[in-house]
Amino acid sequence: MMPALARVRQAYEQITLPLGRICMRMGLTANMLTYLSLALSILAGYLIAQALFWWGVVGILLVGLADVLDGATARAARTAGPYGTVLDHVTDRYAEFFILGGVMLSGAVAPIWVLFALFGMIMASYVRARAESTGMIASCNVGFAGRQEKLALLILGLLAQPLLPQIRILEWAVIAVGIASHITAAQRLDYTRRKLTAADASPDPPTKSGLAG
Template sequence: MVPLLARVRQSYERITLPLGRVCMRLGLTADMLTYLSLALSLVASYLIAQSYFWWGIGGILLVGLADVLDGATARAAHTASVYGTVLDHVTDRYAEFFILTGVMLAGVVHSIWVVFALFGMVMASYVRARAEATGQISSCNVGFAGRQEKLALLIAGLFLQPLLPQMAILEWAVILVGVASHLTAMQRLLYTRRLLRKLGSTEHA
């Protein structure tokens, strides 16, 4: 099962290509936008830690925009590279850490649930990276939820928390992110095992 937002990747890449050309004309490179995304995640983390949740949502959306633009710029300028992909994934993990740390520092979510969610997000990414590193699996972007779906859950929690503080909605959103992440990690592990077994049986046929 491919994450919902990953299914529209081809259309999204086609639509965002003109934005990449604009960035290219402005002298922006994909790596510059990747670092900008990381810096914006620090800003979002600070805003969330100060309980400015709606401003924090704006910060997260800007992180997402910069993340979209770096890929679009790389495609438009034909500068996509293996290192660029690695850098993008690494900064994504740091951004997740910063944002969830901000949630923890805001004091409305118990730290154990933040750790639970963070560990799940890291493991889902780690399983995918290790599976694709075998060289036998071109893409392991499968599972219940990808990064975008999990950020959408966090945004929903941040939006509703000030409106319904007595319901601890942000904490429930973080818990759901953790559950979705761990489920995705297990799904990717099972997918990898199934595919590698299939490839092994084909090779020995």
């Protein structure tokens, strides 16, 4: 099962390609936009840590915009490559750390639940990366929820927290992110087991794949 938002990736890439061409004309490169995304995630984490949750959401949306633009620019300039892919995924993990770190420092969520969610997000990404690095699985982007779905849950919690602080909606959103992440990691591990077991049983040589993230 592929994450819901990943299913529209092909259409999304075509729609955002003109934005990449605009960035090219402005002299921006994909890597520059990746670093901008990282800087914006630090800002978003700081705003959330100060309990400025709605401004934190604005920061997260800007992170997402920079993330969209770096991919679009790489496609428009035809500069997409293994290093850019690795850099993008590494900065994504740092962004998750800064944003969830801000949630923990805000005091709105118990630290144990932040760690639970953060560890789940890292493990879901790690399982995918290790699966694809075997060279026998072209894509392990499967499971209950991808990064976008989990960020959407977090954004909903951040928006609702100032309105109903007594219900601790943000904490429940973080718990949901953690559960979704650990389920996704388990699903990806099971998918990897089935693919590799089938490859071992097949007389045909495995196909070579690219880098994962």
